[in-house]
Amino acid sequence: MAVTGILLVLFLIVHMLGNLKIFTGETSFDHYAHWLRDIGTPLLPHTWYLWIQRIVLTVAVVAHIVAATVLARRARAARPVKYAHRKKVQGSYAARTMRWGGVIILLFVIYHILDLTTGHLNPQGDASNPYGNVVADFAPERWYVTLFYTLAIVTVGFHLRHGAFSAFRSLGQQTPRGERRARNAALVLAVALCAGYLVVPFAVLTGLVS
Amino acid sequence: MNLTLRIWRQKGPEDKGRMVTYPVDDVSPDMSFLEMLDVLNERLILAGEDPVAFDHDCREGICGMCGLMINGDAHGPQRGTTACQLHMRQFKDGETIDIEPWRASAFPVVKDLVVNRNAFDKIIAAGGYITAPTGSAPEAHSTPVAKANADAPSSRRPASAAVPAWRPARTAPACSSPPPSSPSSRCCPRASRSVTPG
Amino acid sequence: MELFTEGDPIADTKAPAGPIDRRWETRRFEAKLVNPANRRKMTVIVVGTGLAGGSAAATLAEQGYHVKSYCYQDSPRRAHSIAAQGGINAAKNYRNDGDSVHRLFYDTVKGGDFRSRESNVHRLAEVSVNIIDQCVAQGVPFAREYGGLLDTRSFGGAQVQRTFYARGQTGQQLLLGAYQALERQIGLGSVEMNARHEMLELVLVDGKARGIVVRDLVTGEISTEMADAVVLASGGYGNVFYLSTNAKGCNVTATWRAHRKGAYFANPCYTQIHPTCIPVSGDHQSKLTLMSESLRNDGRVWVPKAKGDDRSPKDIPEDDRDYYLERIYPSFGNLVPRDIASRAAKNVCDEGRGVGPTKLGVYLDFADAIHRLGRKAIEAKYGNLFEMYERITGEDPYEVPMRIYPAVHYTMGGLWVDYDLQSSIPGLFVIGEANFSDHGANRLGASALMQGLADGYFVLPTTIANYLASGPLDKVDASHPAAVEARTDVEDRIRRLLAVNGDRTVDSFHRELGQIMWEHCGMERSEAGLRKAIDEIRALRDQFWQRVKVSGTGEELNQSLEKAGRVADFFELAELMCIDALHREESCGGHFRAEHQTPDGEAQRDDDRFAYVAAWEFTATGEPSVLHKEDLKFEYVHPTQRSYK
Structure with missing residues (x-):
């Protein structure tokens, strides 16, 4: 879980930095988007790098889900008979919503790909003009899309806050002091990513980017 | 005090088991939790019913034999207190108390509240020991141990600080010099000791 | 009908003659050995897994014997040795305060009120130093000085500081040491561990102990286990008083069944009563909890002067209080030995001056000490004990005086054994609290752990070989x-x-x-x-x-x-x-x-009349027992009258 999670987090960071390029203007952003398809050329043919990355990410997502399922099943098998008197589970909101939060994030990712990668669900859907797609997507009259994006990103934030901390532990962190550090690092990471992702739709919504 | 107990009754490992309700009255607040169960059992025996089986031994908070889940808490609501030292004054008159065995597939229920915890012993037998056959020990003072390490309760000691007694603390690197007597001494200490009140 | 009859005197024939400090060495040399190749063909049954039984089973297995170990608890590490708080004595003389093997020997014989066997006690004192080495090597976290060396403290009945301790949990730490040694042998397959099994009978074949009958406490199955020798390490019988500081499961069945089969029971009446226990709170009481005797260093014991004075202790003025220990024993005051403090408490309660709901209790008051040293100092010294007291009684001892009352704590009597720790039945060995041998009529503080480990680690593994080497015994099985x-x-x-x-x-x-x-x-x-x-x-x-x-x-x-x-x-x-x-x-x-x-x-x-061990032989249920006397000779420590006034 930790290793696949870290792969996905690294992608999220790069993806966020790419998104922020929207503030540098339409030409620059579109150029960036097209450049993504040319990474590795001429060593690799056009879009090959992107496909390699997509495959790696898909494998990571699948492995992440498989690992989660295996762990959940193992946890259930460890206590076949449930307690009749069950106390509220100890732990933060983030910890308790890992499973369902993960499902919500998966659904969001599918929507997100159909929206801004393939363009099927985008009002403009012009592959040559990603900047326009984004602006059209988060237009003020489509406020519900912005709301859905916001909810999904916050869910990602919660998932990361607990997930990153758990990953540190899975990878061998075990001292009390290290645990405090891991907790803080996870919180900072989650807040920074959330902020970085949300700033784009809200910039479009408020007309800062148009 | 008058209480309503809901207790897990299970005849044997294969039985399905269920929660059964028992009203208990005239409970003194000075009774320990296990003494309250004793009172219930005496009444059950005289009524010709099967008394509730539960594990207990020292009843002074150190042997680790008792281990009930009381209202969903291991050993009940009082922190740092085993069920045998938990007293009924921690509960309110008229309260309903749920009593269950510890539940985990590695520790199957034997009967009622009695659980088989042999798995712990298997862990120790598999290597949770320091190899020091009788008679092979060097003079006790030949290896000092820092006072801080000797005094620290294991619960508050990070795993890295729990050193085998023979390792000169602070000065020598880990596992640098096992005494000649125990060539196969392991680097890790034995499983952490339980913390007990008193 | 006569209560008993008197039979022939008995004697310990195993202790060698000669100077006392050479006897154990002589015995070790003269005892026969078993060829290592033959050891694995021999089976030894050990009943009980406390300090004595656990250490004996582990050591015998290390030597190569096949060991079958039994305990009634769910794991060997639950045995009641775990509850010992104070510490373990050893004549290491790390303090350079005049301690020596001979002084530990002397103190133990004197503390036992001249009713123990000199040879046995001297051996105990000799072996005590090896015990500390052994336990340190196992990783027992004994208290240390700032320099990293072992700390010691003083304990009742001795003027030297020879008690090694691990916080208030010495018994637990020592037991975990013996337990891990035992588990190691279980893992190696040399010990066959049978937890939740209770011994219900001893099997004798041709007058020799050859096996036991056990009940599996989970399934109820009765089985017969055969062996070449049987070792009982089943502890004391304080639970005959129902209320005692023993664990609820402690019982006399193993030793009593052996007694009924012919093993002599020695000095059953010697019972140690501990003065500082939490008093009984009502009929529901199932067990008494001991609080460390060290509390008497700073607490003052008192009761009201008048009978039936029901005022709260805070309302009783100084003039109406009777600090009876300070009054009767001005020089030792609150620090008189266990038995004297216990008896004095009983006397004032019998006079109707006891305190608490049951009137069976006396106050142990820390008000003076808190006033003199400050609450912080008292907290540092006794914090955990005060917490435990509050947990059990619901009263805060910083505010209200503690109530204490004596409780049965240890039984010095047990099955009679010779110097080899063999009972009067050949092949039946008895170690730890279950035997009678080393404490005489009274045990000193911190000596129980010492004796259990001495017997288990060092004495029995040597002496049992002498018996086994005299074989081979006939092959017998459960169909005999x-x-x-x-x-x-x-x-x-x-x-x-x-x-x-x-x-x-x-x-x-x-x-x-x-x-x-x-x-x-x-x-x-x-x-x-x-x-x-x-x-x-x-x-x-x-x-x-x-x-x-x-x-x-x-x-x-x-x-x-x-x-x-x-x-x-x-x-x-x-x-x-x-x-x-x-x-x-x-x-x-x-x-x-x-x-x-x-x-x-x-x-x-x-x-003149009673310097002997009373060893009782069972005849038949309801028939008078036969008394065999073993005369005690004191060549090195001469009996004196003790006085604490």
Whole structure:
């Protein structure tokens, strides 16, 4: 879980930095988007790098889900008979919503790909003009899309806050002091990513980017 | 005090088991939790019913034999207190108390509240020991141990600080010099000791 | 009818003659050895997994014997050795304060009120130094000085600091050490561990101990286990008093069954009573909790001067308080030895001046110490004890004086053994609290752990070889007629217990037996009281077999059946304890006869008539036991009268 999670987090960071390029203007952003398809050329043919990355990410997502399922099943098998008197589970909101939060994030990712990668669900859907797609997507009259994006990103934030901390532990962190550090690092990471992702739709919504 | 107990009754490992309700009255607040169960059992025996089986031994908070889940808490609501030292004054008159065995597939229920915890012993037998056959020990003072390490309760000691007694603390690197007597001494200490009140 | 008859005197034939400090070495050299190749063909049964049994099983297995180990708890690490708080004595002389093997020997013989065997005690003192080395090597976290060396503290009955300790949990740490050594052998396959098994009978073949009958406490299955020798390490019998500081499961069954098969029971009346326990709070009380004796260093013991003074302790002015220990024993005050403090508490309570809801308690007041040293200092010293007290009583000892009362703590008596720790049955060895050997009439603080480990790690593994080397013994299995008979006896007895189906619970009988014993065979005994007790015990025992109600069947986990078997044996032991106490017309150590005291109320020994070990031989149920005397000779420590005024 930790290793696949870290792969996905690294992608999220790069993806966020790419998104922020929207503030540098339409030409620059579109150029960036097209450049993504040319990474590795001429060593690799056009879009090959992107496909390699997509495959790696898909494998990571699948492995992440498989690992989660295996762990959940193992946890259930460890206590076949449930307690009749069950106390509220100890732990933060983030910890308790890992499973369902993960499902919500998966659904969001599918929507997100159909929206801004393939363009099927985008009002403009012009592959040559990603900047326009984004602006059209988060237009003020489509406020519900912005709301859905916001909810999904916050869910990602919660998932990361607990997930990153758990990953540190899975990878061998075990001292009390290290645990405090891991907790803080996870919180900072989650807040920074959330902020970085949300700033784009809200910039479009408020007309800062148009 | 008058209480309503809901207790897990299970005849044997294969039985399905269920929660059964028992009203208990005239409970003194000075009774320990296990003494309250004793009172219930005496009444059950005289009524010709099967008394509730539960594990207990020292009843002074150190042997680790008792281990009930009381209202969903291991050993009940009082922190740092085993069920045998938990007293009924921690509960309110008229309260309903749920009593269950510890539940985990590695520790199957034997009967009622009695659980088989042999798995712990298997862990120790598999290597949770320091190899020091009788008679092979060097003079006790030949290896000092820092006072801080000797005094620290294991619960508050990070795993890295729990050193085998023979390792000169602070000065020598880990596992640098096992005494000649125990060539196969392991680097890790034995499983952490339980913390007990008193 | 006579209560007992007197048989031939007995003697320990195993201790070599010669200077006392050479005897153990001589014995070790003269004892026969078993060829390592033959050891794995020999099986030794060890009953009990406390400090003595656990260390013996581990060490015998290390030597190459095949060991079968039994305990009634769910794991060997639960044994009641775990509850010992204070520490373990050893003559290391790390303090350079004049300690030596000879001084530990001297203190132990004197502390035992000159009723122990010199050779045994000297060996104990010699071996004590090896125990500390052994435990340190196992990783036992003994307290340390700032320099990293082992710390020691002083303990009752000694003027040197020779007690090693691990916080207030020395017993637990030592037991975990022995336990891990045992588990190592279990993992290696040399020890076959049988937890949740209770020994219910000893099997004798041709007069030799060759096996035991055990009941699997989970399934109820009865099985017969055969071996070349049997070691009992089943602890003491303090639970005959129902309320004691022993664990609830502690019982006399293993040793009593052996006694019924011919092993002599020595000095059953020697009982140690601990003065600082939390008092009984009501009829529901199932167990008494000990608080460290160190509390008496700073607490002052008192009761109201007037009978029936029901005021809260805060409202009783100084003038109306009787600090009776300081009054009667001005030089030792609150620090008089255990037995004296206990008896004094009983006396004031008998006068009707006891405190607390049951009137069986005295105050232990820290107000002065808190005033003098500050609350912080008291917290640092006794914080955990105060917490425990508050948890149990619900009272805050920083505000209200503690209430304390004496409780049965340890039994010095046990099966008679010779220098080799072999009982009067060949092949039956008895170690730890279960034997009688080293503490005489009174055990010093921090000596129980020392004796258990000395027997288990160092003494028994040497001496048992001498017995095993005399073989080979005939091959026998569970189908031997003697084994079958023992097994049938066990099954019959269980059937009888279940068949009574009366109207009283086992606990109600046990509680009543305990009251009789506490009243008449407790801190102070008298001829009239003991005779009354014997009659009452016999009457109650008859009632037991007619009216006890044991629920369930024998083929399941049945805790009420387990208790019934143990209490049935306690009845027989209780009678022998009273007879032993009655016949010993003197006061010594843990045995105080009201008729035998000095004018100022101290114990008065009678060395001319009673400087012997009373070893009792069982004849038949209801028939008088036979008394065998083993005379005690004191060549190195000369008996003196003790005084603490």
